[in-house]
Amino acid sequence: MPNSKPPQSKQPPAELPKAYDAARIEQRWQQRWLQADLFAVRAADSLPASKPPKAPYVVLMPPPNVTGTLHNGHALFVALQDILVRTQRMRGNNALWLPGLDHAGIATQTVVERQLQIQEGKTRHDVGRKAFIGKVWQWKERNGDRIVQQLQAIGASADWSRLRFSMDPHHCEAVEHAFVQLWNDGLIYRGQRLVNWDVGSQTAISDEEVQHVPRKGQLVYFTYRLVCAPSATAAADAQHAAKDDPSSQQHRVEGQVSEGIVVATTRLETMLGDTAIAVHPHDERYKQLVGQRVQHPFFADRTLPIIADEAVKQDFGSGAVKITPAHDPADFAMGQRHGLESICVLDRHSRMNAAAGPYKGLSKQQARERIEQDLADLGLLCKKESIEHNVSVSQRSGEVIEPMISRQYFVKAGPLARQAKQAVDSGDTQIIPGSWKKTWDHFLDNIQDWCISRQLWWGHRIPVYYDLQALEQAIRNDAKQRQGQNTPALEALLAHTASHELLRIALDTLDDAQVRSFCVASTTDLTQQDPKRYVQEEDVLDTWFSSGLWPFAALGWPQKTDDLAAFYPSAVLETGFDILFFWVARMMMLGIHFMGRVPFRHVYLHAMVRDAHGKKMSKSLGNAIDPLDVMQGCSLQQLQDKTRQHPIPPSRLDSVLAGVAKNFPDGIPAVGADGLRLSLAILSGQGRDVRLSVPRVVGYRSFLNKLWNATRFALPHIHALAQTNASTASAASTSLAQLQQRGSLCDRWILSRLQRTIAAVNQAVDTYRFDEMGQTLYHFVWSQLCDWYVECAKVQLRVNSQDKQPPASAHVTAQVLQHVLEVSMRLLHPVCPFVTEELWAYVRPNTAQPSQPLFCCTADYPQPDTSCIDEQAETDMQLLQQAVTLIRATRQESGVPVSQKLPVILLTDTANNQQLLQNHTALITQLAHAQTMQVQLRGQCPLPATAHTNPSPHVDAVLLLTEANSQRQQQRLQQQFNKVSKELAAVQTALDNPRFVSGAPANVVQAKRQQCQQLQSQADKLQNCLRQFDAS
C-alpha cells in the first residue's frame, strides 16, 4: 500500500481518487482496523465497578467449521451480525462479537481421512488413533486461519483476540465439566438402544442428522406359514377365515396344504431378524390369527407370534407387518411393548452377520436377492410392487442409515426441553420472526433423547472411565445372581483374561445398569492416575454437544470469570433456521441448565441464500454464486474454469457449463464487500429467502459509486469551508440549530429529511429490519441528497455561474453538505463499513480535537432528534419539486431539447405559494432549464393559444412555445383526465353513500371531501386544456 495515507493526520487527504475502487479501500481499512485494535472489548467496562458501566451487547458468532470455505451463509451472517454489532459499538455500548471455530467432528475427520487415503493410501486405522488425531491438528493449523481471513475480508468486526476453537484446552475443560455434571445429575445415561447407524461414517448419529428422501423401492409380499394348529377346530377356523380373505393365502407346498399370513416389506433382508408378525387389533381379516405362531422359513427352530398392535396400518400392504426390532425404529418400540427378542442380522458395514445363518457375509443387496429367490423356491413369494417411499439418509455421508441396536450415550432431553420451551413462552427469549415459535414448540414437545456418542476419533473423547476393579466385582455379582455362587472357573477366567478383553465381553453382555456400576465420569484423566485400573471410553461426543455450551463456555465457564459476569446472556443469536434444532435448541437447553438463565434475549433467524429465481444454489446446477467472486469479480471464463474443477460427472459437465454461461453471461463484476453486504442486507426481508442476483448486486454497487461521487462533488466546497474556518474561528462550530435557522429552504429541507432518515434507520436496525435499513439509506442518499439537494446546492453555490465570488449563503450550504454527508457516512457505516470509513475521513469535522474519534467505526451513531424535523420546509420543498418536475415533463412532451431555454409561467393556487415560488426563481429555472419564469395566480393571466399547460393540484406549469400543442401532449392530457375522472367517480360514490358519511370517522370523511374537491378542480383544468386542442 505505497499510496495509502494514514488517517491519523489531522488534515484529511485533499484529493479523493476519481474512481471508487472497492478492493483498494477494503484491504486498507481492514488492516487499519485490526492494527488499531478497535474491536477488542473488556469485561471490566461493563461490570458495576466501572463508572459508569457500559451496557454490554453480545453477539455470538456461529462458529464456522474449520474445514469450511466461505459460502453465502457466512457472508449473510457476517453482513447482518456486523450491522448489529457496529451499530451498538457506535452507540457507545460495550459491543462484543465473539468469534469461534468449530472442530466439526464428522466433517473434518472425513476430509482428513480422504486426504490420507489419497496422499498415503492409508486408512485412519493404519496410522492409529493418536497419530491420526495429530494429522487432524496439523491440518487445522494449516487451514484454520483461512476462513477467519475471509470473514475479516467481508468486514467482520469481531473481537478476534477472543477467537475460540472448540477443541482448545479451555473448551475441552468445559465439555468435560458439563458432561460430568449432567452424568451426575442423571441426565446422561448409557443405553442399549436402536440408533441411526451411518454406514458411511461408521458412527451413530442423532435423529436430527437423518434426512428422509423419497426413493423408488420394491415392496415384496411373502407368506409366513402358520405353525400347525394345535387342535383341529382352530385349524378349521383359521382355514375358514383364510377363505374369506385373499390376503391370507393358501399355498401348496410339497403336497401339503398349510395356511399362512402375508406380509410386505421393502427391506427383505431384515426378515432374517424377524421376531413377530403384527396386525391391527380391529382387523377382521386377522382376528383369528392373533395368538397363533408362524414358522420362519429359514430357521427351523424359530417360530414367531402373531401379535396385535394399534401402530399397524390396516390399509398398507397386506395389513400384516413383519417385526424386526433390531433394525427398525417402529419395530423396536413394538418389540419393547410386547417383550420381543431383538435379533441383529447386520454388522456395522451393513453386511449380513452370523445371525443371518446361511446368508452370513453377503451384502445387504446380495442377501435381498438371494432371499427373494429362496422364498420363490419355497413357494412363499407372492408379488412385488414398485413404490416410492422415504429412505433415511445420513446428512453427513449421504449414505443410507441402518437402524441398529447399540450401546450409546444419551441426554435425557425431556426436562431440558421443557425449560427451553418455557423460556420462549414466557418471553425470556424471543424468536424472530415469530412464526418459528410453533416449530420450536413442536420440536421440543416431541423431542427424543439425544444420542451424543459418536464412534469417531476427532472430537471430545467422552470423560467416562471404566474401573476394571469394579468391573470384576460386577462380573462376580452377575455370576452370583445367575448361579447363586461364584465358581472357581469364573475366578480362573478373571485371572487369565486380559482386562481389555474382559471389558469387551462385559460391554457386550451386561445390561445398562451393570455397566454403569463400573463407569466413572471424571473431569480428570483417571488413566494418568492409575493406568492399570482405568480405561477411558473410546467414543467421542457429538459436535453439537460442545457447540451447545458455546454461549457460556466461550466466556470462560466453568470458571467464574468477569467475562461470564459481564457478557452472559448475549443480546441476540443470529443464525439460519436450518440449525434451530441442532444448535439453538441445544444452547437454550444447556444454557438454562448450567447458567440458570437463557443464553440470549433474541433469536433472529435469517433465511437461506438462493439464486435469482429462488432455486437452491448448487455447484452442479451452475447457479452457485461464490461470495468471494462477488467481492472480487470473476469473468465467465474463470467461472467455467472453476466449475470444471468440481466433481461433476463428465456426461453432465457441458450442460452445467451452459448453465453457468446462461446465469452469468458477463461473469460477475467486482462489487466489493460493501456492495455484497448492502445487497444481502436489503435482500434479507424477514421470513423470505434471500435471492441473490448479479443485476441486483450491480445496482447496489452503483449506489456506492453514487455516494463516492457525491462526496467528490462536495469536497472542494468543504475544503473552502475549512480555509474560511481557519481564518475566522467563530464559524468553526456552527450548530445544527444554527444551520437550520440560517439555511435556505433546501438546506432546511435536507436537514429535516436527514432527521427522518436517522429515525427510520435506528428503528429498522432495532427491529432487525435490515431490508428497511438499507432501503431507507439508499433512497435518502440517491433520491433526496443526490437528486435534489446536490442539484440545489449547485445553484446556491453558483457552481455554474460566471461569478467569481460565491454568495455569502454558500458558506451555510457547504456546511450543510458536509453535515449531511458526514452523518450519512456514520449512518450507513454498519452496512457498508469500508467505503464510509474511507469517505468519512474526508468529510468529518476538521476540528482537530484529540477527543474526536479518528475512525468512523468508533464515531457516534446518529440518534434521532425529532425537534429537527421541519414540516413547513418539507411541504414547501414539495411544491418546488412539483413545479420543476412539471416543467421538465411538459418540455419533454413538447419535444423541446434541453439546450433550448424557454420562458415559463407557473400558475398557482394561493398567494403564499406564489410568493414561495417567486422566491426560488433562480433555483427552479436552473433545475428545470428554463429561460425565465413568472409566477401568477390561477385565472389572472391570459395565455397564448400556443402555450403548453401541465396542471397539478397546487401548481400548473405553462411553457410558452411558438408552435401549437403536440398531439402527444393531447394524448397525455386525455390520459390524465381519464385517470382523474375515474378516481373522482370512486370518491364521489363513497361520499354519496350515506352509510359512509355517517359510519366512517370524521377525519376520513373530511379527507375524502378535500380529495374530491381537488380532483374536481384538477379535472376541470384538464378539460380546459383539452378544449384548447378542440379549438385549434
Add this chain to the structure above:
RNA sequence: GGUCCUGUAACUCAGUUGGUAGAGUGCCACCCUUACAAGGUGGAAGUCACAGGUUCGAGCCCUGUCGGGACCACCA
C-alpha cells in the same frame, strides 16, 4: 398426516392500526447539463392468484379453493 411461509408491474420485492397501490431492476424516448454514462430527465406498465364473507370501505381481517416453497412425523 401435521405445521409454517408464500402468491402485488415483465422480474425481484415493499406495503404501518383496513381509507382504491410503491421501490429497484428491466422496457421506451431524449440527453455525455464540469460529482457520477456504474450517470441525468421524462414515460409506459398492476382485475393485488381465485371464490365467498365481515365492513360504509379489503392488497391488508375471516373461510374455502388452486398454485409455489420449506420443515416435522410416517410409509413396513
